[in-house]
Amino acid sequence: MSDSGSLVKISGLNFSYDERPVLRGIDMDIPRGKVIAIMGGSGCGKTTLLRLIGGQLKPTHGEVQVAGHAVDRMGHDELYALRRRMGMLFQFGALFTDMSVFDNVAYPLREHTSLSEELIRDITLMKLSAVGLRGAEALMPGALSGGMARRVALARAIALDPLLIMYDEPFTGLDPISLGVIGQLIRRLNDALGATSIMVTHDIHESLAIVDYIYFMSGGRVVAQGTPDEIRASKDPFVHQFVYAEADGPVPFHYPAPPFGKELLGKGAV
């Protein structure tokens, strides 16, 4: 058993898609009961990291431990047993479109428990009530707004009272009200369930308001980390560029290209 204070422990993690390195030497320690944000620009490997924690991908080198067990060394049944204790909220909810809101939230309960239908109904309504959508139980996913779909998916993710909740870009494409609602729900549900949350996002202001600790990633590495107060006060050029949304800085505005002058005067120039 690893450090009893941390639920997820990542050490020396490397991951490559084919030959292309995506993550290089990541070390993270995620304590129980906390809400952690992993931030960084698009394509920096944040979502890949979540998939490695969930055991959907296997590290090229290094290790991911969840509750003291190395995820990549687990067999199929062991991994599924662990996943029953994990909840995951996908970027656009990933609700099952052929089922109503109620059936979506009841789905993990029906699949993994032998509870009576009455009890499943009570639990499902409690979960829906926690995200404020008890009245929407009969609606189909197609009839929901983006924010509502995200809340239903959140209710489904917490249906089995997970130990670990993972959020993949929970704020993308939401209006300011829905964004605030989701942010508050993430914090409140984490504390009420005694869970641990890992949130992958690039929404800096909402994250600073609700999380306990932030990791910044760039180019597959952790480039900065700290509590929200430390991040706000940081002089690190990357963090500064990110927090103040500057177009150019350590993360360049231009995609790598040969010198412009040379290209204009090169082949095809008139």
Next chain:
Amino acid sequence: MTRVTEWVSGLGHVVNEKIARLGFAARFFVMLLVYSGQSFRRFPLTIREIYFSGVLSLLIILVSGLFVGLVLGLQGYETLQRYGSADALGVLVALSLTRELGPVVAALLFASRAGSSVTAEIGLMKATEQLTAMDMMAVNPMARVVAPRFWGGVISMPLLAAMFSAMGVFGGYLIGVVFIGVDDGAFWSQMQSSVDFRQDIINGVIKSFVFGVAVSLIAVFEGYDSTPTAEGVSRAITRTVVTSALAILALDFVLTSFMFRGL
């Protein structure tokens, strides 16, 4: 010289990719069979797919069967009466349908109607991360989504082909007996004496079962293996219809040459 090398290496790359995909499809089929047990334990899931693939395909199958039978009746009568054998119309219609047209045309229609929709459904579930979400909830998508759709298709196909043939015989009867006036008794009795249960009917059922396996496997595989974008799903649907049609016709030739070699 470089061009030739490039061309050869390009060709090699394409062939390599195709073989790798075929290998993946074979592994996929084995996994599908492995997880079928789990899916059979919850048979209502398969029944739901039999409804979507089979029952909802009934209209197109029955109407097409009727028209094919009407055409066979007309064409068959036109040829047979030249030789004074119009009474054999029932035999001609029944044999053409049970041996060939029933299984083949029903399978082609099934691939376009049900195969394409299965590919689209699985492809879109993949594109909207529903399959990943299921896997993260410790529910195996192979057992929960893929296997029921596969077996739903395999069970529906022979039943649809049988209904297609029955409807076709009725179409032939309508044209031959009701409209043209071929002798009613001769139509049915010649059919009864010439159509062999094992040689014709069972072989037709075996064909439609094989086509059902081929079409359903292609449909679920293409959906599962599709690129998770709008373009990727649309390509996968096209591949389902085209590959299924080619597989049906090629398999039909192989099966026919085995089944009727002594004739």
